Amino acid sequence: MMSTVKQAAFTINGCDFIRSKSQSLASTRRISLLPPLPAMKSRRSSGVSVSKPVFVSSVESFGGLKRSNEKTDSGLVKCKAYEADRAEPMEGPESKAELARKMKIGVYFATWWFLNVIFNIYNKKVLNAFPFPWLTSTLSLAAGSLIMLISWTLRIAEAPKTDLEFWKTLLPVAIAHTIGHVAATVSMSKVAVSFTHIIKSGEPAFSVLVSRFLLGESFPTAVYLSLIPIIGGCGLSALTELNFNWIGFSGAMISNVAFVFRNIFSKKGMKGKSVSGMNYYACLSMLSLLILTPFAIAVEGPQMWALGFEKAVSQIGPQIVWWMAAQSVFYHLYNQVSYMSLDEISPLTFSIGNTMKRISVIVSSIIIFRTPVQPVNALGAAIAILGTFLYSQAKQ
Numbered sequence: 001m002m003s004t005v006k007q008a009a010f011t012i013n014g015c016d017f018i019r020s021k022s023q024s025l026a027s028t029r030r031i032s033l034l035p036p037l038p039a040m041k042s043r044r045s046s047g048v049s050v051s052k053p054v055f056v057s058s059v060e061s062f063g064g065l066k067r068s069n070e071k072t073d074s075g076l077v078k079c080k081a082y083e084a085d086r087a088e089p090m091e092g093p094e095s096k097a098e099l100a101r102k103m104k105i106g107v108y109f110a111t112w113w114f115l116n117v118i119f120n121i122y123n124k125k126v127l128n129a130f131p132f133p134w135l136t137s138t139l140s141l142a143a144g145s146l147i148m149l150i151s152w153t154l155r156i157a158e159a160p161k162t163d164l165e166f167w168k169t170l171l172p173v174a175i176a177h178t179i180g181h182v183a184a185t186v187s188m189s190k191v192a193v194s195f196t197h198i199i200k201s202g203e204p205a206f207s208v209l210v211s212r213f214l215l216g217e218s219f220p221t222a223v224y225l226s227l228i229p230i231i232g233g234c235g236l237s238a239l240t241e242l243n244f245n246w247i248g249f250s251g252a253m254i255s256n257v258a259f260v261f262r263n264i265f266s267k268k269g270m271k272g273k274s275v276s277g278m279n280y281y282a283c284l285s286m287l288s289l290l291i292l293t294p295f296a297i298a299v300e301g302p303q304m305w306a307l308g309f310e311k312a313v314s315q316i317g318p319q320i321v322w323w324m325a326a327q328s329v330f331y332h333l334y335n336q337v338s339y340m341s342l343d344e345i346s347p348l349t350f351s352i353g354n355t356m357k358r359i360s361v362i363v364s365s366i367i368i369f370r371t372p373v374q375p376v377n378a379l380g381a382a383i384a385i386l387g388t389f390l391y392s393q394a395k396q
Helices: 020-031 091-127 133-153 164-190 193-200 204-213 220-240 247-267 277-299 299-316 318-341 347-369 374-393
Strands: 003-005 011-012 018-020 048-049 054-060 076-083
Touching: 003 091, 011 220, 018 054, 020 347, 054 193, 076 347, 091 133, 091 164, 091 299, 091 318, 133 318, 164 193, 164 277, 164 347, 193 220, 193 247, 193 347, 193 374, 204 220, 204 374, 220 374, 277 299, 277 318, 299 318, 347 374
Parallel strands: none
Antiparallel strands: 003 054, 011 048, 018 076, 054 076
16 A cells, blocks of 8 residues: 655654554544544654655554454554655656666667777778778768758658758857868778777867867866876877877877867857757758868869779779768768767766777777787776776766
């Protein structure tokens, strides 16, 4: 049996929950199952102050509700109760909804990490055989834009309601996103996937520095202290990287700075905009595609692409087409899922998930591509990632 008694703040003494059987039976015959609470007198100083609803969880031998042949030692009536803030777990629509929400977040995280690992594997395969990062980056954005246009046309997803002001606020975000995306791809075309992601784990350090010196924001001491292992770990990994390349290192660093500005512009410009995470990233991809395409043509060009593709087909075979399609589609899907997860979780949870994602990418790429790793290099990566985790904790 479960019932709720809502009263104003009063004091219930321990003895008020225990009455003799004769008294309880008498009160049952006269009035009701529960005696009026305000009439209770304070008998001891060891009472329980109740300012919240009291839940009666079980009643033993209370009135005519439940009778038992077993007698207690003193023939007393026992009533078990607890306050609302210590309420026992109750099965109901709310608990089921919370469980469903947690399962949904878990699915988002698992899908996000899985898609990101698959993207990085195919992306590196493509870049090894077809070393044109500007075209590869363009294809990733083009695939995502096409997927979302088809989804909106077929009404698989609801198209966002945007105006000119929305696209104006999105423009600086798209510029920063384009630079960060291309720089990361350039980095991965020159160095191991694991090394790029180790350097990219230093993004929080750039976030704090940019926010502090350009925006004038201040942070708790713990945040500044968390930057020490991040910077130290990234530096140690860079110094001990067997296949170190300045272009690869610089690309990862530029990507860090660009994504920091992307996040800053996104937070400032999108306040009050009612666009879902999935549609927001779709619009971002389309605008980035328009920005990137002319630069990709100018830097590499169709002539170089044709020669490079012919060489890749002769070395790899027709499956290079599948690799290029896979890396493009998986790039959009993993980013789309990550933006969708932002609608369901806090920034802290997202930051922790992003840290764990980076670990899964580093470990899987080392295993799949058999990247040689020195113990000191692995130690540097571990320190940097630990610093990223500590930063996410201190920031909140």
